[in-house]
Amino acid sequence: MSWMAWTPVTASFFSIIAAILACMTFYEIKVPCTERKGFLPIPTTRGDRLFIGLLSSAYVHLLFVGFSEASLFIPLALCVVWLLCLLRWG
Amino acid sequence: MNHSKRKSFGMSLFILFILIPIYWLLNMSFKHNEEILGGLSLWPQDFTFDNYITIFTDPSWYMGYVNSMTYVAMNMVITLLVALPAAYAFSRYKFVGDKHLFFWLLSNRMAPPAVFLLPFFQLYSSVGLFDTHIAVALAHCLFSVPLAVWILEGFMSGVPREIDETAYIDGYSFPRFFIRIFIPMISSGIGVTAFFSFMFSWVELLLARTLTSVEAKPIAAIMTRTVTASGIDWGVLAAAGVLTIIPGVLVVYFVRNHVAKGFALGRV
Amino acid sequence: MNKVENNKAWWLVLPVFLLVAFSAVVPLMTVVNYSVQDIFDANTAVFVGVEWYREVLQDSRLQDSLVRQFIYSFAVLLIEVPLGIAVALMMPTKGRMASLCLILLAIPLLIPLNVVGTIWQIFGRADIGLFGWALNSIGIDYNYASNTADAWVTVVLMDVWHWTSLVALLCYSGLRAIPDAFYQAAHIDRASNWAIFRYIQLPRLKSVLVIGILLRFMDSFMIYTEPFVLTGGGPGNSTTFLSQTLTKMAIGQFDLGPAAAFSLIYFLIVLLVSWLFFTTITHMDKDK
Known part of the structure; x- marks a missing residue:
């Protein structure tokens, strides 16, 4: 496994993603969700909203990295708030 | 009738466009290198299988x-x-x-x-x-x-x-x-x-x-x-x-x- | 179709899941790991955080190749989609001629990518290629190896030659799915050819066209081998597209960190575009 060159940061990143996925799956089995229309232009399921949230977060981080010197905790905080809003009202 | 003639004309043009580059490759594969580099010929003047023999x-x-x-x-x-x-x-x-x-x-x-x-x-x-x-x-x-x-x-x-x-x-x-x-x-x-x-x-x-x-x-x-x-x-x-x-x-x-x-x- | 809810279906999907996970997830994780480190050799690596991302995003070579990539993808789509529709409309509908046309059309799709490059490399040369020779002999100074515009024309023409058939075959199968009764009705109404195309054929082509555009966009966006063989990315960097820039970095210079960061950005772009397309397709399926 040494060729994969794990670091603590990336390991915790993937653990968090895996944990989110596991929670979502568990939640989905307990309380199956139906498609609904929120503030997004298309009707979405819970999983769709999670995916949209994660993908847009990635882009926000890239924008911050590429075009400002600000600390990465700012976009991180922004994205967590955005993800929660999206899951709740999206 | 005129319409369908135009259609088959257009189709032939497109097929030609697809086939000519392939024909050129085929043409070249039957030529010696001297002939290829010597000048342009639309078909092999000195037909040869040497290139294929080399490969096989x-x-x-x-x-x-x-x-x-x-x-x-x-x-x-x-x-x-x-x-x-x-x-x-x-x-x-x-x-x-x-x-x-x-x-x-x-x-x-x-x-x-x-x-x-x-x-x-x-x-x-x-x-x-x-x-x-x-x-x-x-x-x-x-x-x-x-x-x-x-x-x-x-x-x-x-x-x-x-x-x-x-x-x-x-x-x-x-x-x-x-x-x-x-x-x-x-x-x-x-x-x-x-x-x-x-x-x-x-x-x-x-x-x-x-x-x-x-x-x-x-x-x-x-x-x-x-x-x-x-x-x-x-x-x-x-x-x-x-x-x-x-x-x-x-x-x-x-x-x-x-x-x-x-x-x-x-x-x- | 009504589908039955049954979580046991996961057992049927499991082999695919494991296979793709092995060859997609493990490499993807590795890329993420590489992208945050400066790797000297197998045992020495320094954590550098997002430094590579910053470097890659601000690298003008990469920005240029990204712009070129988009121009290229849109150029080939703009030519191939209308041309493909036209070819599909011109194709004979029945009999031996139809089969023959199908086979001939499909040939370019089955030629290995590097051979496609080789074919055009030879075909476009002024000394030994028919195309280059013909252009030069009618007085056009054409040389794809030294002139940027010529190189672009050749690369785009090669792609049109290679892939228009895909759009044409898709549209052809879409057209065959239109019942004859539609044409008879149009004939009775004395509809013009344009009206038949606009109101009968085009609406039926919508779903196949979306698939065609999707496939063409994705494949042209990851194009590597053909321009690599044809022009080697030159003259200068004028036909160097994203994949080639990335490959040069990863294999040529072995810059693992920046190459990995670049891979991830590349992947994110593709992911966004394909998600947009996929959402469009599934919503169209629902509307039917």
Whole structure:
């Protein structure tokens, strides 16, 4: 496994993603969700909203990295708030 | 009448546009290098098979074809074996995460091979599969399996559910039903899927070249050998190119009536 | 079709899941790991955080090749889609001629990518290629190896030659799915050819066209081998597209960190575009 060159940061990143996925799956089995229309232009399921949230977060981080010197905790905080809003009202 | 004449005229033009570059390659493969470089001639003045003889008598050349064929065949078999049940599941059942799984599969088809180049190289080296046919086949599966699932799902959705149910009532078990009844019903879909796995794996070069060095080197990579210090051996290069076109033409001949539907992923 | 809810279907999907996970997830994780480190050799690596991302995003070579990539993808789509529709409309509908046309059309799709490059490399040369020779002999100074515009024309023409058939075959199968009754009705109404195309054929082509555009966009966006063989990315960097820039970095210079960061950005772009397309397709399926 040494060729994969794990670091603590990336390991915790993937653990968090895996944990989110596991929670979502568990939640989905307990309380199956139906498609609904929120503030997004298309009707979405819970999983769709999670995916949209994660993908847009990635882009926000890239924008911050590429075009400002600000600390990465700012976009991180922004994205967590955005993800929660999206899951709740999206 | 005038209208249909115009149509066939346009069609002939397009076919000509497709065939002329190929003809030029064919033309060149029957010429000596002196004739190729000496001046332009529309057909070989001094017809020769020397370029083909060079390829068929040198194992380092013809083994390239054998290697390519080997991993293409492996890829086709693996792809069909895993994609058939999965496509059946997608076309018949709803299950937790089905849509996301489907999209995830497809996103792999869309990812550029260049992205996976580096980790594939490391991954297959670390498990000792570097420079084997199976490594290339597995790497190609990443791209052919999603497409296969997509195509087969389209074809399977066209088969009514009632057939499954009738078979179960008649006492068929799932595997028996699947092999005896279901697979024959979508045989054209399977043919088309095999064609697509073949096509992808056969034309791909970047991954095949990176994951092999000697033992499993594909013909496409060997073709770069014709570039030597004394210039390019155009005749042999052209002959090798012609030989790579032939398997494709044979395969397309067999599935000609299903190709179009397959390209539409069974969704017409 | 009504699908039955059944989580046991996961067992049928499991082989695909494992296979793709092995060859997609493990490499993807590795790329992420590489992208945050400066790797000297197998045992020495320094954590550098997002430094590579910053470097890659601000690298003008990469920005240029991204712009070129988009121009290229849109150019080939703009030519191939209308041309493909036209070819599909011109194709004979029945009989031996139809099969023959199908086979001939499909040939370019089955030629290994590097051979496609080789064919055009030879075909476009002024000394030994018919195309280059013909252009030069009618007085056009054409040389794809030294002139940027010529190189672009050749690369785009090669792609049109290679892939228009795909769009044409897709549209052809879409057209065959239109019942004859539609044409008879149009004939009775004395509809013009344009009206038939606009109101009968085009609406039926919508779903196959979306698939065609999707496949063409994805494949042209990851194009590597053909321009690599034809022009080697030159003259200068004028036909160097994303995949080639990336490959040069990863294999040529072995800059693991920046190459990995670049891979991920590349992947994110493709992921966004394919998600947009996929959502469009599934919503169209629903509307039917």
